[in-house]
Amino acid sequence: xxxxxxxxxxxETKGVKYEGTxxxxxxxxxxxxxxxxxxxxxxxxxxHITLLDKKEETSTHTGPVSTGKKxxxxxxxxxxxxxxxxxxxxxxxxxxxxxxxFSADDVLRAIPxxxxxxxxxxxxxxxxxxxxxxxxxxIELAQAVYEEIKNGADGIIITHGTDTMMYTxxxxxxxxxxxxxxxxxxxxxxxxxxxxxxxxxxxCAAKVAASDIAxxxxxxxxxxxxxxxxxxxxxxxxxxxxxxxxAFQSINARPIGYVExxxxxxxxxxxxxxxxxxxxAIHEKLESKCALIKYVTGASSESLxxxxxxxxxxxxxxxxxxxxxxxxxxxxxxxxxxxxIPVVVTSQxxxxxxxxxxxxxxxxxxxxxxIESEDMLSEVALVKLMWVLGQTQNxxxxxxxxxxxxxGELTRSTRS
Numbered sequence: 001x002x003x004x005x006x007x008x009x010x011x012e013t014k015g016v017k018y019e020g021t022x023x024x025x026x027x028x029x030x031x032x033x034x035x036x037x038x039x040x041x042x043x044x045x046x047x048h049i050t051l052l053d054k055k056e057e058t059s060t061h062t063g064p065v066s067t068g069k070k071x072x073x074x075x076x077x078x079x080x081x082x083x084x085x086x087x088x089x090x091x092x093x094x095x096x097x098x099x100x101x102f103s104a105d106d107v108l109r110a111i112p113x114x115x116x117x118x119x120x121x122x123x124x125x126x127x128x129x130x131x132x133x134x135x136x137x138x139i140e141l142a143q144a145v146y147e148e149i150k151n152g153a154d155g156i157i158i159t160h161g162t163d164t165m166m167y168t169x170x171x172x173x174x175x176x177x178x179x180x181x182x183x184x185x186x187x188x189x190x191x192x193x194x195x196x197x198x199x200x201x202x203x204c205a206a207k208v209a210a211s212d213i214a215x216x217x218x219x220x221x222x223x224x225x226x227x228x229x230x231x232x233x234x235x236x237x238x239x240x241x242x243x244x245x246x247a248f249q250s251i252n253a254r255p256i257g258y259v260e261x262x263x264x265x266x267x268x269x270x271x272x273x274x275x276x277x278x279x280x281a282i283h284e285k286l287e288s289k290c291a292l293i294k295y296v297t298g299a300s301s302e303s304l305x306x307x308x309x310x311x312x313x314x315x316x317x318x319x320x321x322x323x324x325x326x327x328x329x330x331x332x333x334x335x336x337x338x339x340x341i342p343v344v345v346t347s348q349x350x351x352x353x354x355x356x357x358x359x360x361x362x363x364x365x366x367x368x369x370x371i372e373s374e375d376m377l378s379e380v381a382l383v384k385l386m387w388v389l390g391q392t393q394n395x396x397x398x399x400x401x402x403x404x405x406x407x408g409e410l411t412r413s414t415r416s
Contacts, residue, residue, distance in 0.1 A: 006055035013047040022049075071119050076154035076210045078118040081144055083137075083168075084128040085161025085186050111199045117206040117264075118155070123148070130161025130168075130186075135288040135386060138171040145176060146282040155181045155209030157202075162186040162239055162247065165218060169234035170380045173216040173407035174387040177281040182216045183209045184234070188245050197221050197245045204229035204259035211266055212275035213256060216407070221245040222258055231256040231266075235380050235409035238350070251350060252375040253411055285390035290314040292382045294348070301329040308336045314385045314398075316344045317370075318378045322362060323347050323354035330364045337369030342398045344371045344385055346378040371402050374410050384409060 003009045003022055011018045011032055018040065020032040029041040030049070114120065125144050126137060145156050160168055169184050176182065185205035187198035197220075205219040208231055216234035223246050232250045241247040257268040291307045295317055307315055315336065319325050323345040325333075337343055345365065347354050353375035356362025366372070373381040381402075388401045403410075 003049050003051040004055065007051055008053040008055075010050040010052055011042055011047050012050075013042050018042070019052065021055075076118045077152060078120050078155045078157060078206065078209045079148040079153040080120055080122045080157045080159065081141070081148070082122070082124045082159045083126045083130070083133070083141065083161070085130050085159060085165075111202050113199070113203050114206050117203070118210050121148075121153070128161075130164040133161075133164050133168060135171070135286050138168060138175070139284045139286060141168070142172055142175040142282060142284045145172065145178075145182060146280070146284075149178065149180055149280050153180065155211075156183065157205050157209050158182070158184045159202075160184050160186050162188060162220075165248075166234075166237050166239060166377075167379055167383055169216055169218050169237060170383040170407075170409070171286070171387070173234040173409070174384060175282060175284045175286075176216065177278045177283075178216065179214055179276050179278050179280055181209045181211060181213050181275070182234075184216070184218045186220065188221075188243055188247060195245075197226075200226050200261055201229060203264070204261060207259050207264045207266060213266075214273050214275045214277060215256070217256060218248060219259065220248040222255075226261060228261055229259045231258065233270075233272075233408045235384075235407050236377075238377055238379070240350075251377055252353070253408075283387075283391065286386045287313050287389035288386060290316065290382060290386045290389065292316045292318060292378060294318045295320060295325045295329075299326070301326075301332045304329065304332050304336060308332075308339065308341055312341065313393075314342050314344070314389050316346060316373075316378060316382045316385055318346050318348050319354075320348055322352075322358055323356050323365075323372065324359065324361050325365070327361055327364065330361070330368050333365060333370060334368035337395070340393075340395050342371055342385065342389070342395050342402070343369065344373050344381050344402060346373040346376060346381045348378075371399050373402070376409050380409050 005022055005024050007022050009022045018032055020034040023031040023033050025031040028044055030044055030047055031039055031041055033039050125141055148156055165184055165186055183205045185201050187196060187201055189196045201220055208219050218232040218237045219229050222228045222230035232248060232255050236250050236253040237248055238251050239247050240249045254270045256270050256272045257266055259266050289312050291312050293303055333343055345354055354372045356366050356372055388398050392398055
C-alpha cells in the first residue's frame with residue numbers, strides 16, 4: 001500500500017533510518033515530522049519509504065460522540081465541548097499557519113491520561129479560532145453547557161482559543177448558574193510543537209472539572225515550567241502575554257487555586273462556590289449592541305456620539321487612572337445617559353479600582369450619569385453590560401445590576 005500524507009512511515013536514506021509522520025511538501029524533498037515534534041527534509045532520490053500506519057481520520061462530527069471506551073462507573077462523567085483554538089489545532093504545512101482542525105474527541109485520543117480522571121462525552125460546538133467568536137456564539141455555547149449539565153454531566157470542559165477566552169468565560173459566568181464545574185482551557189502552542197502546553201493544561205482542567213469547584217473558571221499554565229496550572233475565576237482573568245505559556249493571570253483577585261502537575265493535587269487559594277450549592281439555571285439573553293471605547297489623550301467625543309446615534313444600547317468607556325475622560329466629554333455623556341443609554345466607566349490600569357469621587361472631572365462624570373465599574377476589567381464590564389441589558393432595558397435597574405456582584409466580578413477591596 002502506498003504511503004499518503006499524514007501516514008506514519010519509515011524512511012531510510014544513506015544508511016540512516018527515520019520514523020515519523022509524512023507531511024505535505026511544496027519542494028522536491030520528503031518532509032517528515034519526527035516523534036520529538038521537529039521536521040526534517042530528506043532528498044527523495046536517496047530515500048526509501050515504508051508505510052507503518054495509516055493516518056487516523058479526524059472527526060468532523062458536530063453532535064455528541066462517545067469515546068468508544070467502556071464506562072468506568074467509579075469515575076465522574078465530564079462533557080468536553082470544543083470550540084476550536086490552539087489546543088484543538090495543528091500546523092497547516094501548506095501555509096505554515098496554525099489552523100483549528102481537531103475535534104474534542106481528537107484531543108481526547110491525543111491525551112490518553114485524561115481517561116484516568118473521568119468518563120467523557122465529546123461534542124464539537126464550533127471549530128474556529130477565538131478571534132472569530134461573537135456574542136451569538138456565547139448564547140449557543142451556554143445553551144449547550146446547560147443541556148449537558150441537565151443531562152447529567154458532573155463537569156464541563158470547554159476547549160477554547162486563548163485570545164478571547166476571558167470574554168467567553170465572563171459571558172458564561174453571567175449566563176449560567178451552575179451546580180458543577182465549568183472549565184475553559186486552551187493552549188498557547190499547538191499540539192504538534194515540542195513545547196506545546198495542551199496536554200498538561202487539559203489534564204489539569206479535567207482535574208478541576210471533576211472537583212467541587214462549581215464555578216466558571218479558566219485553567220492554564222501557572223508558570224513557564226510544567227509544574228502547575230492556575231485556576232482563575234472566569235470574571236477575574238486576563239491574558240497578559242502574547243505567547244508565554246503562563247500568559248493568564250488573575251487580576252484584582254487571587255486565583256481560586258492551583259493544580260499541581262503531575263500529581264493532580266488541587267491547592268485552594270480563595271473561597272469559591274462548591275458543587276451542588278446552586279441549582280442549574282440559564283439566563284442567556286444578551287444585548288450585543290454594546291461598545292467599548294478607549295479614551296486617549298486629545299480624543300474627540302465624536303466617537304461617543306457616533307455610537308450613541310448608531311443604535312448602540314450601552315457604552316463602556318475605558319478611561320485613564322481612576323476612570324477619567326476629558327472634561328469636554330462630560331456634556332455629551334450627559335446627553336447619552338439622558339437618552340437612556342447606560343455609560344459604564346472602567347480604567348486603563350490593570351490593577352486597582354475606579355473611583356470618580358476624588359477629582360472634579362470624576363465627580364462631573366458621575367453627575368452626568370456614568371456608572372463606576374469598581375474593580376472590573378474592561379472586557380468583563382463590557383460583557384456584563386451586554387448581559388445586564390439582556391435582562392432589563394431600564395437604565396436605573398441596569399445601574400443597580402452593574403453594581404451587584406453576580407459572579408465574583410466585584411471585590412470589596414483592591415490592593416493599592
